Amino acid sequence: MEKKKVAEWLAQGSVAVPKLLLNHYKQLGLSEAELVLLLHMQSFFEQGITFPTPAELAERMTVPAAECMEMMRRLLRKGMVAIEEHTDERGIRSEKYTLEPLWEQLVHHLYAEAAKDECGGQQEEESLYTVFEQEFGRPLSPFECETLAMWIDQDGHEPAIIKAALREAVLSGKLNFRYIDRILFEWKKNGIRTIEQAHDYGKKFRKPKPLARPAKQETGEFKQTIPFFNWLDS
Template sequence: MKKNQVVKWISQKHVHVPALLLSHYTELGLTEHELVSLLHIQSFIDEGEEFPTPLKLSERMSLSHEDCTKVLSRLIRTQLLGLEKKSDEMGILYETYSLEPLWLRLYELIERQEFNVKQTESHELEGKLYQQMEQEFGRPLSPIEGETLSMWIDQDQHAPELIFAALKEAVISGKLNFRYIDRILFEWKKNGIRSTEQAKSHSEKFRNQNQGRRNEKEPIKTDGVPGFSWLEQS
């Protein structure tokens, strides 16, 4: 057999190893021996042998039969390797290994890490927003104002960039208070506005409507935000 044929033949006989597992197996509490054992079990399953014995595992590894038994026992005990019961066509029950617990634990780990990253980013944004608020108000925020800001982010799920935008609108309007900012955020949420681009478009829409009214009658004197005089009507 030629060299290129040998390479192709070998490359076709492989076990798929998720990159996430290689990156995070130590965080799952797995040792290298346990990781390789799981990969061998997956290989056996792919070959149609769903319940390889410790002896068969040891034949493929540098571990003894006794060590493989201990590895399998620990994997099952820590719920990284599952045992399932199946029945054949004759109704005879037999046991199989399942790597589903491993994949579920890996998924939960990644999901938890991503959540922690988002929480960290959210706290950093909240801190910047807090500083911006104090800068615009020219004073420290009161405990109630700080709690309101946290509620906008945590409970109302307002994006920090939208709170920045609402703060800007309040500054422009000369109505720099939390009640007015809250009303802007409430109207945006009610109208399904999720981004600063949508907020800008929504503002321009009302600005154009107000301009049309002014062309038809005497302008009504207001200290509202350009494009936010609709807030005065509620």
């Protein structure tokens, strides 16, 4: 008897919940109660019940039928649920709920998010070109623009890291693309991925080291030489 009961439970099937809906229902303006109601509606649909009543929904939820009805009205106003009219072969008209508007809004939201991210990336890349032109004090040449694009697209350097390498070149007094390219190469080889790591790595080589014997000038004064780390010689 127990095995038969378990078989009956399993025969009821399951409701597939799209992970995208769980991850983005808040951004769609849905509450947890509305989400659960939508899932129960999907369950009814899979049972062949295409127009569940508020009372039927309330039997599966912890809210009364009146609140289920109010939630249904909100979902209809939000455009998450729609009512379709259907006429069968005998000419009898009937109505049914559909969740197509919900899936359409979810897809629209995902496309909008993707477009926003892409636009943000383009703006960051444009800002990178502007920073380079400001530091160089002139428009970049086509070759330099192509080099910048290669650093991003082919070498996979983040714009923030490229800006950090530019600042490192400015501090070192070696403002040219060959020098910056060498810095990026060294950073990538040594696993430098963040601004903090790049800062610490560069500061280590810019730190002055005491000389064993200071050089004496002709005037009799001692001249202290601050060691300079040349990335091109590394």
